[in-house]
Amino acid sequence: MSWLDRVRNTLPFLARREVPENLWIKCPRCDEMVFTREYAENLSVCPRCDHHGRIGADERLRQVLDEGFALLPTPAVREDPLKFRDQKRYTERLKQARAKSAHADAFVVAVGAIEGRPATVGVQDFGFMGGSMGLAVGAAFCAGADDALRNRRPYIVFTAAGGARMQEGILSLMQMPKTTVMVRRLREAGLPYIVVLTDPTTGGVTASYAMLGDVQIAEPGALIGFAGQRVIQETIREKLPENFQRAEYLLEHGMIDMVVKRSELRPTLARILDYLAPHTG
Amino acid sequence: MQSFLEFEKPVAQLQARIEELRAAGGACSADIEDEVSQLEAKSHELLVRTYANLTPWQKTQVARHPRRPHFADLVAHGFEDFVPLAGDRAFADDQAILGGFARLQGRRIMLIGHEKGHDTQSRVRHNFGMAKPEGYRKAIRLMDLAGRFGLPVVTLVDTSGAFPGVEAEERGQAEAIARCTEACLALPVPLVAAVVGEGGSGGAVALASADRVLMFEHAVYSVISPEGCASILWRTAEKAPDAAEAMKVGAKDLLQAGVIDRIVDEPLGGAHRDPVAAAVSMASAIAEELGALVGLAPSTLRRNREDRFLRIGG
Numbered sequence: 001m002s003w004l005d006r007v008r009n010t011l012p013f014l015a016r017r018e019v020p021e022n023l024w025i026k027c028p029r030c031d032e033m034v035f036t037r038e039y040a041e042n043l044s045v046c047p048r049c050d051h052h053g054r055i056g057a058d059e060r061l062r063q064v065l066d067e068g069f070a071l072l073p074t075p076a077v078r079e080d081p082l083k084f085r086d087q088k089r090y091t092e093r094l095k096q097a098r099a100k101s102a103h104a105d106a107f108v109v110a111v112g113a114i115e116g117r118p119a120t121v122g123v124q125d126f127g128f129m130g131g132s133m134g135l136a137v138g139a140a141f142c143a144g145a146d147d148a149l150r151n152r153r154p155y156i157v158f159t160a161a162g163g164a165r166m167q168e169g170i171l172s173l174m175q176m177p178k179t180t181v182m183v184r185r186l187r188e189a190g191l192p193y194i195v196v197l198t199d200p201t202t203g204g205v206t207a208s209y210a211m212l213g214d215v216q217i218a219e220p221g222a223l224i225g226f227a228g229q230r231v232i233q234e235t236i237r238e239k240l241p242e243n244f245q246r247a248e249y250l251l252e253h254g255m256i257d258m259v260v261k262r263s264e265l266r267p268t269l270a271r272i273l274d275y276l277a278p279h280t281g
Numbered sequence: 282m283q284s285f286l287e288f289e290k291p292v293a294q295l296q297a298r299i300e301e302l303r304a305a306g307g308a309c310s311a312d313i314e315d316e317v318s319q320l321e322a323k324s325h326e327l328l329v330r331t332y333a334n335l336t337p338w339q340k341t342q343v344a345r346h347p348r349r350p351h352f353a354d355l356v357a358h359g360f361e362d363f364v365p366l367a368g369d370r371a372f373a374d375d376q377a378i379l380g381g382f383a384r385l386q387g388r389r390i391m392l393i394g395h396e397k398g399h400d401t402q403s404r405v406r407h408n409f410g411m412a413k414p415e416g417y418r419k420a421i422r423l424m425d426l427a428g429r430f431g432l433p434v435v436t437l438v439d440t441s442g443a444f445p446g447v448e449a450e451e452r453g454q455a456e457a458i459a460r461c462t463e464a465c466l467a468l469p470v471p472l473v474a475a476v477v478g479e480g481g482s483g484g485a486v487a488l489a490s491a492d493r494v495l496m497f498e499h500a501v502y503s504v505i506s507p508e509g510c511a512s513i514l515w516r517t518a519e520k521a522p523d524a525a526e527a528m529k530v531g532a533k534d535l536l537q538a539g540v541i542d543r544i545v546d547e548p549l550g551g552a553h554r555d556p557v558a559a560a561v562s563m564a565s566a567i568a569e570e571l572g573a574l575v576g577l578a579p580s581t582l583r584r585n586r587e588d589r590f591l592r593i594g595g
Contacts, residue, residue, distance in 0.1 A: 081538075081594065084527050086514035135594050142591070164482075164504045166514060169528040170540050171594040173504040176483060177490040180462050181587045204504070206455035207443075207483040208462065226455040226483070227445030231509075235445050245450060255453050 043262045057108040057125040069112025077135040090167040105136035109144035115270035120148040126160040134165030138175030145182035154192040159210040163203020176208035192276035216256040218247035295324040338522035343499040350556035352396040359564030375416030377408045380423045386568045391427035394437030411444035414457035421464040433471040436488040443484030458487045465490035469579030493570045498547040501530040
């Protein structure tokens with residue numbers, strides 16, 4: 001890691017401005033052309049078909065938290081522990097991901113309030129290497145949980161990931177028990193842990209902290225599952241059911257508590273926090 | 282009949298030659314006897330050399346060997362008085378994960394593990410060791426039972442992964458795995474896990490979030506199968522040998538990374554060449570590890586187990 005990277009990593013708030021490249025964007029679901037500003041003002045939800053677009057960590061935090069929230073520094077971790085190389089070096093892939101992101105990895109933690117209710121909020125960024133969980137994501141998740149424990153705040157986590165970060169091999173798998181340890185500590189401390197599943201949340205992330213919330217919320221249409229659809233299709237060799245692994249399907253099968261539109265997330269979280277938040281006096 | 286793996290071909294050829302000579306030699310021919318014993322020595326030496334230098338991909342093949350001792354073999358030769366218990370009390374009894382009371386060198390334990398099966402019929406019954414949510418929920422139930430009655434838990438991990446299917450997703454595969462991992466971490470009794478064949482992804486870690494994790498010499502443990510990794514990162518499953526290499530799936534690397542605590546030697550040429558001896562040595566290694574843990578207070582056990590996973594990779 002060069003000194004520049006090292007400095008950049010310790011300054012996660014050193015945001016690069018996200019400048020919209022086009023005036024119009026095309027909704028990936030209904031193909032409708034939408035004015036970029038209108039789309040942004042609508043929380044990156046298509047005003048025509050209600051498709052909930054994927055958003056980055058910073059946009060998520062701005063949408064969910066009251067003004068004046070602060071990012072927590074994310075812990076430094078061992079970089080490229082396996083010296084992994086496929087067609088490309090892992091360090092090269094990391095460098096590319098960082099060039100496009102304001103953050104050093106795929107999990108960002110902030111401290112702030114939701115309609116006045118204090119909370120520690122973790123956001124996983126699918127835009128950063130598919131949100132994949134390696135040492136950095138695991139450590140950031142745990143740092144958020146630690147902060148919640150120390151300050152007796154609720155912990156709210158927005159998940160989004162293709163799964164584990166293969167380039168970190170078994171160490172990425174070990175993030176499953178590691179993050180689960182922290183979920184258990186929150187529970188023992190009587191602090192609420194709320195999960196908001198966003199598109200997509202699959203693999204080892206779903207099979208650990210993403211499914212262990214006291215209350216499980218999902219955004220409309222979000223893909224949520226353990227195994228990938230292609231793998232399942234190859235196994236069963238039949239057509240997958242309609243809506244398979246979508247938020248509404250999980251709701252129907254009893255796997256989550258509610259599907260909540262992005263525009264309703266803040267008031268919904270605030271209401272839930274009123275029921276679960278630890279008494280402060 | 283001994284079945285040989287691709288990389289064992291030179292050994293297989295020698296063995297075939299030995300068979301030939303024996304068949305041709307009849308009762309007594311000193312020359313042939315001589316040649317046979319020379320060839321046997323050569324074959325032995327070749328086997329030693331081959332197995333001392335297995336690549337991660339070769340180890341993957343050994344770990345998946347159809348004759349490798351599975352749960353039933355390990356139970357039969359390493360443990361006593363197995364009392365199988367069944368069902369998750371909610372949906373079904375998943376035969377991909379078996380469990381029940383057992384004794385290990387006289388000590389009462391709860392034994393849980395994946396079973397892959399050994400022929401077509403049993404493989405189908407055990408779903409090739411790929412568990413569904415009801416399998417993990419059975420494991421959770423058995424761990425809870427063990428915790429309440431003070432029985433230490435031993436898990437034998439051998440799965441290519443949790444079952445990827447519609448009904449598994451429908452019934453909450455991800456949630457079941459997460460809760461099973463959580464159940465491991467919450468246990469008030471000692472938990473020793475042994476990766477005996479394939480330790481495949483979340484389906485393995487759900488039973489291996491333990492105080493001590495042992496691994497057979499030629500077992501593999503990884504976040505995704507080499508084929509899966511290769512098809513994503515190299516865009517072709519044919520690069521699986523490269524993926525196995527890059528992910529460092531073998532026991533030595535995992536020991537160094539602190540992911541496992543102890544490597545258990547296999548009989549020469551792999552556990553499938555002598556399942557009984559393999560079972561005996563695994564069982565005695567597990568018994569040793571358990572011996573060091575029993576008697577510790579539940580809070581100490583939990584705290585150490587948590588620290589173990591918080592520390593890994595740090």
